[in-house]
Amino acid sequence: MTIPFPPTAPGAHTVLVANRGEIAVRIIRTLRRLALRAVAVYSDADADARHVRAADTALRVGDYLDADAIVGAALESGATMVHPGYGFLAENAAFARACAAAGLVFVGPPPEAIEAMGDKIRAKRTVADAGVPLLPGFAETPGQPMSDADLTAAADRVGYPLLLKPSAGGGGKGMRLVRRSSELAEAAAAARREARSAFGDATLLAERFVERPRHIEVQILADAHGNVVHLGERECSLQRRHQKIVEESPSPLLTPDRRAAMGRAAVAAARACGYVGAGTVEFIAAPAAGDGYFFLEMNTRLQVEHPVTEAVATIRGERGIDLVEAQLRVALGEALPFTQDDVALTGHAVECRIYAEDPARGFLPTGGRVLLLDEPDSPGVRVDSGIAEGADVTSAYDPMLAKVVVWDTDRAGALRRADAALARYTLLGCGVNTAFLRALLAHPEVVAGNLSTELTERLRPELTARSRRTPEEVLAAAALDRQLGLRPPEATANRFAAADGWRVGEPAWTVWRLHPAGGDAVTVRVRAERGSSDRFRVRVGEGGPVSATAVRSADGRALDVSYGGRTARYARAAAGRDLWLGRGGASWRVREEDRTAPLRRGAAHADGTVRSPMPGTVLAVPVARGAAVRAGETVAVVEAMKMEHSVTAPFDGTVTDLRARPGQSVSMDAVLAVVTQESAPGRGRSVSAATAEEQS
Structure with missing residues (x-):
């Protein structure tokens, strides 16, 4: 609509x-x-x-x-x-x-409105004059940083905990939480450095920090004829690194009276700066439903999460509004054809942002080529996407790739629909956060609506604990997929030349050495059942043999596997030695290692290879070839999306190979260096052929 x-x-x-x-x-x-x-x-x-x-x-x-x-x-x-x-x-x-x-x-809005709201200090003064509630705090004068003594005195008057933030810019950059006076000077210095680097302006403001706050924003729409309305609120409390990953409308926190009051405050803020167009007024709300709310900032543009408002906003009984069309018409001078009394909210909408990142590794950016993309398309589901199969996901731009937006008649239904849509979202070739989003939405605190801006980070260890290890059945599926690829075409079948373990008598075991992303190499052995093209025995690691079947789809984009009595269909995409498998919104990358490489049993990091944890740019290499390093010592610093990550030595040893250099662009898992132990652990036997005869 x-x-x-x-x-x-x-x-x-x-x-x-x-x-x-x-x-x-x-x-x-x-x-x-x-x-x-x-x-x-x-x-x-x-x-x-x-x-x-x-x-x-x-x-x-x-x-x-x-x-x-x-x-x-x-x-x-x-x-x-x-x-x-x-x-x-x-x-x-x-x-x-x-x-x-x-x-x-x-x-967009007039330049004067952008300027008035773009500087947090000026914005707060503007809305304060309009009666919009503010958190207690203070601000520096631009170009005149406060001395440590003045900073401490001002902070003592406001009280702790205190949140320092840059006056210019946003996105969580430069923010520092200070809980006691002894931390203030160091935190302020760090905040100024980051603010100057990111925004060219080191001016800081400070606000009283609300413990476990809710982040709620109100969508406003104004024309050049003096009409201003709000279209309800969005709850944006599920964040990581101060950036949103899930948004919903309406907020499960607000009562009708509180919603109306926050809407009036947002309209007052828009009028105070002469706003025209679509914009968002952001508030921090205390966690209890009856407590206060405070102006945070105004975004003088369309927000990433605007689709949830489009889904629930109802004008004169008609649900659905196109905010981009509204922007265009207002920009051309048209007046809003409805008033605040015409606006209502119907049902519930949830938006999940699909990011190229690894939640199990602290949300580090990932990257790669999109080998397969299957986005959900069903009633009540909308996908806003900027990618396509064959696209390269790099660290040059923001890691957000798409948004999955759902609508249902109530919040419980919207959460169920979001989970189903995420389960159908498949992207192979680049690690994404889809499985983490499903786990987050299913957590009891989220289901109950007990949200806060620190909840995602607090739950991350719990929600990612299982995702750090590639499931046994996925490793089995990867080996079976590779096994199917060993067979020659039927028209030119030479069973003696094939490397799939076929023998005149009992089939032999084929040994695969697989390296799942984020884990250690695993040996998987596969043996075909005599006289069958799709039935196998599989041994993962030191486990016993398990009966399995495997069949590829005609187009090669799927793999049907039954393993240990459990049957699943995996989306599949292969690129060189990398095989990507996806199921239920989760995806796994499994690399086939060189079959002539020695097998090392239980020796994590035994080869001392230091790899980049994300695609990015090497900022610094503080070691040299031949240098002695200690376990945990920084070998290289990699930057991506303004995030710096120190890559460290896995153990005490010597840098025997150094490939990283400052300014170099590296892919995820690129080799940066090799550290050799002075006394290396014993090695297991080698495998030098595609097959090895073993007892079952």
């Missing part, structure tokens, strides 16, 4: 979308529905990206942050409007002014 504006076309316009990924694809979808011409822009890395193919035409700009290049591309393409999406240039007042100077309609 669409927003109930008068059913007239918004005119013959060409709209340049100054963004990439899923939001660019989502905006272009609305442009196509409105019969407006869509222009995409792309960097060299995105020349064949999904948003480029979705648009009517596309121009190379090199850098998505190059405002001059974006404006030049808009003029070259004949565009009359520029939609900045979110992030990048969406909250850049100078870019909005540059668009206006070039005769382009900027689909």
